[in-house]
Amino acid sequence: MKKLPFIAFVFAVLLSCGETKDKKNDQNTSQDKSQPVETSKTLPSADYSSLLINYECDMDVAEVAKVLNIPETDVSLAKYQRPGGCSFSFKGFGQNGLGDDTAIIWYLEELGKAQVNKEIKSYLDDQANNEEALGMGIDLAETGDSYIVKRPMNGQVVVMNANYDNWLVLSYSPKHLYKSRTQEQHDALGEKMIALANYLLKKHRK
Numbered sequence: 001m002k003k004l005p006f007i008a009f010v011f012a013v014l015l016s017c018g019e020t021k022d023k024k025n026d027q028n029t030s031q032d033k034s035q036p037v038e039t040s041k042t043l044p045s046a047d048y049s050s051l052l053i054n055y056e057c058d059m060d061v062a063e064v065a066k067v068l069n070i071p072e073t074d075v076s077l078a079k080y081q082r083p084g085g086c087s088f089s090f091k092g093f094g095q096n097g098l099g100d101d102t103a104i105i106w107y108l109e110e111l112g113k114a115q116v117n118k119e120i121k122s123y124l125d126d127q128a129n130n131e132e133a134l135g136m137g138i139d140l141a142e143t144g145d146s147y148i149v150k151r152p153m154n155g156q157v158v159v160m161n162a163n164y165d166n167w168l169v170l171s172y173s174p175k176h177l178y179k180s181r182t183q184e185q186h187d188a189l190g191e192k193m194i195a196l197a198n199y200l201l202k203k204h205r206k
Contacts, residue, residue, distance in 0.1 A: 045145040045163045051204035052164040055108055057086035058203075064088050067199045068192045078103045093189055094181030102178060104193070106170040106200075117162045120147055142198045143205055150190060157193040159201065170197055 065072040070090055078087035079100070085107030093102040111119070123138035125131075135152040146161040155175065159168040170193045175186040 043145045043162065045161055046143065047206040048146070048161060048164065048201065048204050050206070051200055052108065052159075052161055052166050052168060055168070055204075056084055059086055061088065064196075065090075067196055069195075070192075076101075078105065080105075082107050084108065093185045094178030096173075096177055097179070102172065102181070102189070104170070104172045104189075106168060106196070108166045109169055110166050112165050113162065116160055116164065116167055119149075119167075120160050120162055123147070123149055139194075141201050143201045146201055148194055148197050150194070152186065152190050155186075155189075157190065157197050159197050168197070168200070 059067075061075045061077065062072055064070075064086075065075040068075075068090075070092070074091040076089055078089040080103070081087050082105060085105055087103065087105040089101045089103045091101050095101055096103075120138070123136070126133075126136075127138055136150055138147050138149045140146075141148050141159070146159060149158040149160060151158065153174065155171060155173040155177075157170045157172075159170070161167075172189045172193055175181055175183070181189075
């Protein structure tokens, strides 16, 4: 009969040990669940080398008119041709101080990947916090792996891809440089340049 208290004591010790192990396992499991999963901020991207590394103008008047939905007779090569870039002029959206028709130009600018990523993050943060100013904003391109930034006050649309050192600037000039351009025309130009940006991404995607 004296053995019974001893047996009960041993059983209680074993039971408490088991509970302690279970608690430790539960704690470990909950800690594992709370650990953040690391995800890349850089979107998986197609190959845009021909657009964002070594771009050379590959569009003519007919193609530009079609993409921008403007009569081909209203589009012509611009007087100024930037090396490596594209430059066209077209009627119906105002004239500058010299009487020239609206000019559009697109070209590469080198910033480095770190700066491109910083710009993308800044625009996304501003948009998430509803802090866009002067109509600026950022949208995911139709390809799903690049961003298109709108800068209406500067008369620019910019293609950004976090995997490249360069970004592509599409300029349609600030409204104040074209005295006869209405706000509606300026807004329409911005939409046409966004369409052009998406077109170029799709055209060069590999």
